[in-house]
Amino acid sequence: MATLSDVAxxxxxxxxxxxxxxxxxxxxAPATAERIRQVADELNFAVNRAARGLVTGRTGxxxxxxxxxxxxxxxxxxxxxxxxxxxxxxxxTITANPLISQDEVRDLExxxxxxDGLILAAPLGADDHIRQLCRxxxxxxxxxxxxxxxxxxxxxxxxxxxxxxxxxxxxxxxVAYLGGPRGSWQDAQRxxxxxxxxxxxxxxxxxxxxxxxxxAGAGAADDVLTSAATAVIPYATQVGLGLIxxxxxxxxxxxxxxxxxxxxxxxxALGDTRTPAIDVDGSELGAAAxxxxxxxxxxxxxxxxxxxxxxxxxxLP
Numbered sequence: 438m439a440t441l442s443d444v445a446x447x448x449x450x451x452x453x454x455x456x457x458x459x460x461x462x463x464x465x466a467p468a469t470a471e472r473i474r475q476v477a478d479e480l481n482f483a484v485n486r487a488a489r490g491l492v493t494g495r496t497g498x499x500x501x502x503x504x505x506x507x508x509x510x511x512x513x514x515x516x517x518x519x520x521x522x523x524x525x526x527x528x529x530t531i532t533a534n535p536l537i538s539q540d541e542v543r544d545l546e547x548x549x550x551x552x553d554g555l556i557l558a559a560p561l562g563a564d565d566h567i568r569q570l571c572r573x574x575x576x577x578x579x580x581x582x583x584x585x586x587x588x589x590x591x592x593x594x595x596x597x598x599x600x601x602x603x604x605x606x607x608x609x610x611x612v613a614y615l616g617g618p619r620g621s622w623q624d625a626q627r628x629x630x631x632x633x634x635x636x637x638x639x640x641x642x643x644x645x646x647x648x649x650x651x652x653a654g655a656g657a658a659d660d661v662l663t664s665a666a667t668a669v670i671p672y673a674t675q676v677g678l679g680l681i682x683x684x685x686x687x688x689x690x691x692x693x694x695x696x697x698x699x700x701x702x703x704x705x706a707l708g709d710t711r712t713p714a715i716d717v718d719g720s721e722l723g724a725a726a727x728x729x730x731x732x733x734x735x736x737x738x739x740x741x742x743x744x745x746x747x748x749x750x751x752x753l754p
């Protein structure tokens with residue numbers, strides 16, 4: 438394995454110069470820094486992050502925190518953040534923590550001191566808990582907005598409202614919303630947007646709250662049928678899949694008897710061209726969060742709080 442001395446000997450500079458070029462390139466002549474990077478790549482030299490951290494106070498490690506690994510919504514977010522982190526020569530580590538109890542917050546606070554920053558998906562954590570973590574390390578929120586905290590949001594609320602409006606205009610007079618977990622920030626936004634579109638035009642039945650799982654969707658089938666709704670908007674894809682499965686097991690034709698909205702990959706797999714779909718680009722969400730965090734980490738001074746709001750695609754038949 439190549440060492441710092443090997444790179445220094447090949448370039449003809451001191452080990453200290455190599456170290457500076459790889460950790461603080463702004464302190465080295467650009468041509469020299471570039472040559473050192475090239476030689477380091479040729480020799481497959483891996484920077485010792487622990488040693489570099491002693492000099493710079495940085496580890497090169499970012500923590501992406503999700504509430505659970507059971508919800509597939511977070512998978513593309515992880516992938517997008519990982520790719521962007523790698524392009525920035527940073528390492529991404531994943532941890533699951535719902536941040537509901539004070540003990541969970543304290544656990545993450547201790548862990549946060551070992552990384553450079555946090556990308557935080559915390560749909561259920563209290564605002565004060567999240568602000569507490571922001572005081573420990575630079576933090577970017579994913580799919581949630583808190584004043585004074587940097588965040589990246591998929592504008593699903595607007596998409597859900599547009600979807601509800603389309604269903605009403607298509608003649609549905611009984612619409613059900615199968616809501617997400619109690620206390621979820623995104624669920625509140627989506628519920629409000631749907632209600633605004635249905636107001637005065639259709640009867641809206643709010644069902645739930647349910648966790649964003651296949652089993653929860655299947656378990657809600659009886660309540661959906663009792664509501665007499667002709668269209669259902671589930672909070673999450675997994676919920677919708679479970680509902681579709683349970684309805685079909687009961688002999689209900691989807692989408693003929695009851696429209697259950699989902700995402701386009703599901704409608705395509707089912708050969709369904711009549712059901713509207715919502716597609717959140719999770720990979721883009723994760724990449725944007727990593728970019729926003731890197732902007733703060735690399736800033737010469739304090740970075741102003743701001744929110745990036747990404748559009749969400751709605752496919753209408």
